[in-house]
Structure formats: structure tokens, C-alpha cells
Amino acid sequence: MSKKYEGFAQQIVDRVGGKANISDVYHCQTRLRFKLVDESKADQKGLEDLNGVTKVLINAGVFQVVIGTHVAEVFEEIEKFVDIKSNKTQQESEKKGIVTTVIDFVAGTFQPIIPALSGAGMVKAVLALLVVFKIITTDSQTYYLLNLFADGVFFFLPMLLAFTEAQKLKCNPILAAGVAAMMMHPNWTALVTAGEPVHFFGVIPFTLATYTSSVIPIILIVFVQAYVEKFLNRWIPKSVNLVFVPMCTFLIMGTLAFSVLGPIGSVLGGYLATFFEFLSTNASWAPAVLIGGFLPIMVMFGLHNGVAPLGVMQMSNLGYDSIFGPGCVCSNMAQATAGLVVALRTRDKNTRQTAASGSITAYMGITEPILYGVNLPKKYPLISAMIGGGLGGLYAGLTQTHRFATGSSGLPAVLLYIGDNSMTCFINIIIAIAISIIATAIITFVLSLRFEKKDSDTAEEIEIIKADEEIIMAPVAGKVLNLSEADDEVFASKALGDGVIIEPSDGVAVAPFDGTIVTLFPTKHAIGLVSPNGAEVLIHIGINTVELNGQYFESFVKQGEQVKAGQKLVTFEPEKIKDAGYATQVMVVVTNTTSYQKITALHEGDIKNGEQLLKLKA
Known part of the structure; x- marks a missing residue:
């Protein structure tokens, strides 16, 4: 088992309130899903600031941390830090509303069986292809057995x-x-x-x-x-x-x-x-239009968990799904396309990288990374995707397109629309997807001419400002070490950005430049600052010192405050922190590392606070 995400997992557990605050945890395709004893103890902003966390949501009584397609690997490490058995006896502190309770119940009942339904659905799709291309016949034993493989789950x-x-x-x-x-x-x-x-x-x-x-x-x-x-x-x-x-x-x-x-x-x-x-006879367009257009909103509020099972029920009754599947695949393809257009249009390197990778994932049917990482923050791609998804859904609905098996809702899902010894639904879903992609691409591009222009102008201004090299001063006195020597895997791997470690010789942290405090953790162990030139720097004092809950720390600034270089930010007590069993390494990390061509350490060995520490070349 890889320990690649061990440090990352520990940070997530810390920020949801520690293992004592976790009554249950599981994961889906992209999200860690926590049930917390007390949600007020969770640091939602701190979680969202972690590099590797796309978004944090609270839906249907579940505290959801959106990670991405590698969530299973992160979950393996999460399990090491939690003790579910001891916590399950504790009661959740908040009462759920009726709607939330129903959605939570439906999601908890149907979500665990989705992998089995998806697997059976794809077997059905393969079987349909073999029949359509006359590789096997419906009266052959192979057909009989493959049908058995797929129908077992539904039976x-x-x-x-x-x-x-x-x-x-x-x-x-x-x-x-x-x-x-x-x-x-x-x-x-x-x-x-x-x-x-x-x-x-x-x-x-x-x-x-x-x-x-x-x-x-x-x-x-x-x-x-x-x-x-x-x-x-x-x-x-x-x-x-x-x-x-x-x-x-x-x-x-x-x-x-x-x-x-x-x-x-x-x-x-x-x-x-x-x-x-x-519905199929009199209003076949309605479900596909509603799902195609409003699925992103449903996902944000967790409502899709209550709607998706309707497709399973329809399939168990009628043998096909026209309620959820067609609109869902149109919506997902629209989301992916909107993100791809943003990747081609934006000049911001971070946004381009997030949009490019997120759109590929979305084309495979998993949209949370692109939704929360790009489309929702920028707004105009989300609006474009909703219009495009709705138009594709409209065509799918009017042509009474349905899928013959349950599965994912990415490009591979088109195979699920082959059935009844006919390619009609398959052809129609291809057309519906094409409508969604083309409409979304056009609308997103047109809107980008207005909205990305502002971003581009800003980006150009920032590039001009960053033309000269920027210097980051040492926030603490001590011994400078390579970041790879960090006792925390996330920092050592530079997952949060490039920088250095300082083994502190005293307990005073000062501002490394004139700038703004953008993050000050309640536990006072971590401070995020941004310089006028756009450098984003995290000063993280100690490893896992979030567990001290502010003990041995004292802050002298507040979030949003403008500070001057050398101004005292936080004091801490290194010896008492060590006695409590925690490392005192101070990580100084440039969290927007990808905005720079090169980050160079200017000092080795002993350093005083205020001396030159890092050089950033744009």
C-alpha cells in the first residue's frame, strides 16, 4: 500500500475535527464522505486551502471533501487515522430536515450497489454489440450465458x-x-x-x-x-x-x-x-431537459442522489431508463466541453491545468473536479454547460432515447444505448451529445470573449508586475533545510508548492514581505500571505501542530490585515511543542509555485528573520 497520501490524509482528518469527531467515513468516485459528530469543529476553509482538495460541501448531513479520481488511495490512508467503531456510538449533534433525511436514506441505500449495476450494464452493452455486429446470435449458448452474467444483479x-x-x-x-x-x-x-x-x-x-x-x-x-x-x-x-x-x-x-x-x-x-x-408517452422531453440542464445544481445540493435511483426503478419496471441516464450524459459532456474551452481560452496557468485535466475526467463521466474547480468559480462556463446540456437533453427526450442498462455517464456510456436489436437509441444519444458539446462550446467561447478578457488583462498586468524577480524574506530565524527533508510527506513531495524548511532557533514569526494576511488558522500554527506582486506564501509552524488547538501559540494579526515586512505575526514556544511530541519545523512554501518559472533558495545553514530566503522568477 502506497504512503503517497499519508500526510495529506492526516491533514484532512485534522481539519474535519480529528478522529474523535468522525462517526463514519466512506468514499464515492471523487469524494470523501464524512459523518461528523459536530460539524462546527470542522475547518471548511482550511480543507479547501489544502492542495489536493477541490471543494468542500455539506449535503444531506454528509461532510463531503472532493478529491478527484484518486480518492480511493487517499481513503486507504484516511482509514489509518480514524476509529469508526469507537465513534459510531456517538450521536450526531444536528437534526436533519425531512428532505435531507429522505435524500440521505435513498443515497445510502442505492449508492453502494452502483458499481454492481454499472458492471452489469457494461456487460449488457457488450452483449448488444456482439448481437448487432452478428458475432453471436440470440439463440446461442454464449448469448444465454452473457445475458445471465448481466441479469444476475437485476434479478x-x-x-x-x-x-x-x-x-x-x-x-x-x-x-x-x-x-x-x-x-x-x-x-x-x-x-x-x-x-x-x-x-x-x-x-x-x-x-x-x-x-x-x-x-x-x-x-x-x-x-x-x-x-x-x-x-x-x-x-x-x-x-x-x-x-x-x-x-x-x-x-x-x-x-x-x-x-x-x-x-x-x-x-x-x-x-x-x-x-x-x-412520461414516456406524453412528456418524454421533460426528464431529459430537467436533468440535462439542472444536474450541476442538483449535484451541488446533493439532490441528484434522490433522483438517480428513479432510473434504477424505471429499469426494474420497464427494462430501460429514460428518466436519468440521457439527461445525465448530456449534462456531463456539456460540463466537460465548457471546461475544455476555458482551458483553451484562459491565460492563467493554474486554471488552464485544472480545466484541462478536469475536462478529461468529465468526459469519462466524473464532473466534480471541473464543476468545483473551474465552472462554478467562473460561473459563465456553468451557465453555458446548463444551456448546452438542456438542449441535448431536449433532443434525447423528444426522440424518446433511453438506455438499456445502468452505468457511468461518460463517453463509454453510449454503449448502454444499444438494445432491442436496434441502434436507434445509440444514434440518437450520439446526436444529443453532439448537440450538447457544440452548443456548449459556442456559448462558452462567446462568453469567454467578455469574461476571459478581464482575466487576460489582469494576467498581463500581473506578468508585467512580476517581470522583475521577487524576494521572499525569512519569517523565522534558524537553520535552512531542503523541503524534501520535511517530516510531512505532503510538504516533502512539494504537493503544496516549492519552498524550504527552517528549523527555528526562537519562537517569533514575522512577515516575509509587505502584503496581506489571507489565511490565519484558528490554531495559529499556519499563516497564508499574498504579496502585492501575487506571491502566495504559506508559513506552517510545526508538523501536526493543529492538534494543539492553539496551545503554545499567540497571534498578533488577523485575517485580512495588511502587514509590513518584518512585522510580528505569531509567537510560539518551540521547546514546549517538542515536549508535547511534535516536530517544530517551519515550512515556508510558495503555494502558487506553478505561476513561476523558477524558485531558488538564497540561503543555506543559519539565517536570521528578515534575511533573503527565496527568489521567485516569473
């Missing part, structure tokens, strides 16, 4: 949902899956096929309904099961509950599933299917 969907919903509701997921297994047992299917009335103990009628590939019934059943289990665990003695709680759960829930909850769920599912068919 046993109730079991998967039962497991994830039980985890969400904190009841026994194995028992929940066991109840779902009853409902898909071949003997029950045989009774339904026979069509003769079924009565439990000759009294309780069991409604004849098929539950394979269904969604609503099992959601209702496990919801009730969570309360039944809690009741049984409360009243059955601990000495025998290992045997009697599962037995009673199966007896109670089996009876309720076949007699009441399952039939209710089937009726609701039928109404839902009727609603989907109504």
Missing part, C-alpha cells in the same frame, strides 16, 4: 437493496437479505405461476406477486424490519437472542412480506411504472 436486486438498506438503518443486513431471499425462492415463484390462492395457516392470505427485480417492496419490508429487530433485541434476553431474534425476525417479516408489505410495494411499484409510461 437479485431486492437482496442487494435489502443488504445496503439494512446497513443504512443499522439493522442486521444478513437477516434482511435472508427475508429478500424468501421472496425470490423458486417455490414461491411456482405458487405464483400456479395462480391458486395461498393462505398461511389457512387464515392469512398471501397475495400472489413476483418480487424478482423489484425495488419498492423490499425497501418497505426492510424499513419495517429495522423496527422489529430493535424491539426483539430489547425484549429477548441477551443469552438467547442469537437464536431467537433471527427466528422471530424471519417468522414476523416473512408473514408481513407476503401478506401486507410486499403487496403494498407491488401496488406502489405498479403506479410508479404507470407514471414512467405516462
Whole structure:
């Protein structure tokens, strides 16, 4: 296991309030998702200032840290610093609203099964290609087996949902899956096929309904099961509950599933299917337009987690998804295109780099980096993408385009639109995507003529200002070391920027130039400054000293204050910090390193504060 992100992970844990403040943590494709005991303890600004963190969001009761496609590697290191078992007994301090609670429940139930649905969906796409190009026939054993590979997930969907919903509701997921297994047992299917009335103990009628590939019934059943289990665990003695709680759960829930909850769920599912068919026939354009145009807004507020499962439900009922998939892929392609145009138009090196890499990721279906890194901050690319995505969605809706399997919503997703032995939906989604890309590119380019002109003028002015070399003075006295010798991997790898270390000989930190305090952490261990010429410098005192919560530190400035070179910023007590078990290295880092051609250390060995430390060449 790589330790590349170990220091980065530690900083994230520190800034969300430490491991004691984390009741749960998991990740999706791009985000770390924390459930915190007390959100007020999290330093949102400090997290967003970390190089490697694109954005911090609080949606549906979840504290989300947007990292990017390498989030799984960061999560592996996060796990080392947290103790979920000890924290799960703590209660979250804030109450959620009804909408937030519902979205949180739906997301927690459906998100864990997305990889399985995506994998099965791509197998379906491969199968459709093999049939369309006449490589195999629909009556061959290969077709039969590949179809089995793909349909297994959808056939046993109730079991998967039962497991994830039980985890969400904190009841026994194995028992929940066991109840779902009853409902898909071949003997029950045989009774339904026979069509003769079924009565439990000759009294309780069991409604004849098929539950394979269904969604609503099992959601209702496990919801009730969570309360039944809690009741049984409360009243059955601990000495025998290992045997009697599962037995009673199966007896109670089996009876309720076949007699009441399952039939209710089937009726609701039928109404839902009727609603989907109504949309497909009378307003096929509406879902694709709304998702295509407003998906970025939904993502920002976490609403997409409540809408995306509608596509899964529609597929389980009708065999295709026209609710979420078409609009989503059009929106994602529009987001990617808007970012690409910005990359071609902007003169800011950092923005260009972020936009170029983010647009590539977005074309593969993951839009958070480009959304939060470029399109949302600049605003005009976001507006362009919403218009372009809506236009593409409109075409997809009017042509009743739908996908035949669930999967990602990037360019590879076009294969999911091959089905029913036809290429019609595939051709239509290609056209819809082309409309989104072309419309977005034109609108973004036109708007960039106005908005990027300002940025370009500013950039040119900055380049003129930076024409001469800029000197950064030493903020503390001590011994200058190479940044690679930092005891923190993030600093040593220069992930936060180039610079040096100073092993301090005293406890006074001063301003390295005339400038502005842009960041002053509440714990006083880190100060961010910007010079009139645009140099952004971070003075970070000690390693992991954020854990001291300001102890042994005293600040003499405030965020936003204008300071003069040599002005006292912070005092600290190196010996007491060492005695507390923390390194006292002071990292002096230029966080906008990419804005400079070369950064040179001007001093080796001992240095006094105020002496020349770094030279920045634009």
C-alpha cells in the first residue's frame, strides 16, 4: 500500500475535527464522505486551502471533501487515522430536515450497489454489440450465458437493496437479505405461476406477486424490519437472542412480506411504472431537459442522489431508463466541453491545468473536479454547460432515447444505448451529445470573449508586475533545510508548492514581505500571505501542530490585515511543542509555485528573520 497520501490524509482528518469527531467515513468516485459528530469543529476553509482538495460541501448531513479520481488511495490512508467503531456510538449533534433525511436514506441505500449495476450494464452493452455486429446470435449458448452474467444483479436486486438498506438503518443486513431471499425462492415463484390462492395457516392470505427485480417492496419490508429487530433485541434476553431474534425476525417479516408489505410495494411499484409510461408517452422531453440542464445544481445540493435511483426503478419496471441516464450524459459532456474551452481560452496557468485535466475526467463521466474547480468559480462556463446540456437533453427526450442498462455517464456510456436489436437509441444519444458539446462550446467561447478578457488583462498586468524577480524574506530565524527533508510527506513531495524548511532557533514569526494576511488558522500554527506582486506564501509552524488547538501559540494579526515586512505575526514556544511530541519545523512554501518559472533558495545553514530566503522568477 502506497504512503503517497499519508500526510495529506492526516491533514484532512485534522481539519474535519480529528478522529474523535468522525462517526463514519466512506468514499464515492471523487469524494470523501464524512459523518461528523459536530460539524462546527470542522475547518471548511482550511480543507479547501489544502492542495489536493477541490471543494468542500455539506449535503444531506454528509461532510463531503472532493478529491478527484484518486480518492480511493487517499481513503486507504484516511482509514489509518480514524476509529469508526469507537465513534459510531456517538450521536450526531444536528437534526436533519425531512428532505435531507429522505435524500440521505435513498443515497445510502442505492449508492453502494452502483458499481454492481454499472458492471452489469457494461456487460449488457457488450452483449448488444456482439448481437448487432452478428458475432453471436440470440439463440446461442454464449448469448444465454452473457445475458445471465448481466441479469444476475437485476434479478437479485431486492437482496442487494435489502443488504445496503439494512446497513443504512443499522439493522442486521444478513437477516434482511435472508427475508429478500424468501421472496425470490423458486417455490414461491411456482405458487405464483400456479395462480391458486395461498393462505398461511389457512387464515392469512398471501397475495400472489413476483418480487424478482423489484425495488419498492423490499425497501418497505426492510424499513419495517429495522423496527422489529430493535424491539426483539430489547425484549429477548441477551443469552438467547442469537437464536431467537433471527427466528422471530424471519417468522414476523416473512408473514408481513407476503401478506401486507410486499403487496403494498407491488401496488406502489405498479403506479410508479404507470407514471414512467405516462412520461414516456406524453412528456418524454421533460426528464431529459430537467436533468440535462439542472444536474450541476442538483449535484451541488446533493439532490441528484434522490433522483438517480428513479432510473434504477424505471429499469426494474420497464427494462430501460429514460428518466436519468440521457439527461445525465448530456449534462456531463456539456460540463466537460465548457471546461475544455476555458482551458483553451484562459491565460492563467493554474486554471488552464485544472480545466484541462478536469475536462478529461468529465468526459469519462466524473464532473466534480471541473464543476468545483473551474465552472462554478467562473460561473459563465456553468451557465453555458446548463444551456448546452438542456438542449441535448431536449433532443434525447423528444426522440424518446433511453438506455438499456445502468452505468457511468461518460463517453463509454453510449454503449448502454444499444438494445432491442436496434441502434436507434445509440444514434440518437450520439446526436444529443453532439448537440450538447457544440452548443456548449459556442456559448462558452462567446462568453469567454467578455469574461476571459478581464482575466487576460489582469494576467498581463500581473506578468508585467512580476517581470522583475521577487524576494521572499525569512519569517523565522534558524537553520535552512531542503523541503524534501520535511517530516510531512505532503510538504516533502512539494504537493503544496516549492519552498524550504527552517528549523527555528526562537519562537517569533514575522512577515516575509509587505502584503496581506489571507489565511490565519484558528490554531495559529499556519499563516497564508499574498504579496502585492501575487506571491502566495504559506508559513506552517510545526508538523501536526493543529492538534494543539492553539496551545503554545499567540497571534498578533488577523485575517485580512495588511502587514509590513518584518512585522510580528505569531509567537510560539518551540521547546514546549517538542515536549508535547511534535516536530517544530517551519515550512515556508510558495503555494502558487506553478505561476513561476523558477524558485531558488538564497540561503543555506543559519539565517536570521528578515534575511533573503527565496527568489521567485516569473
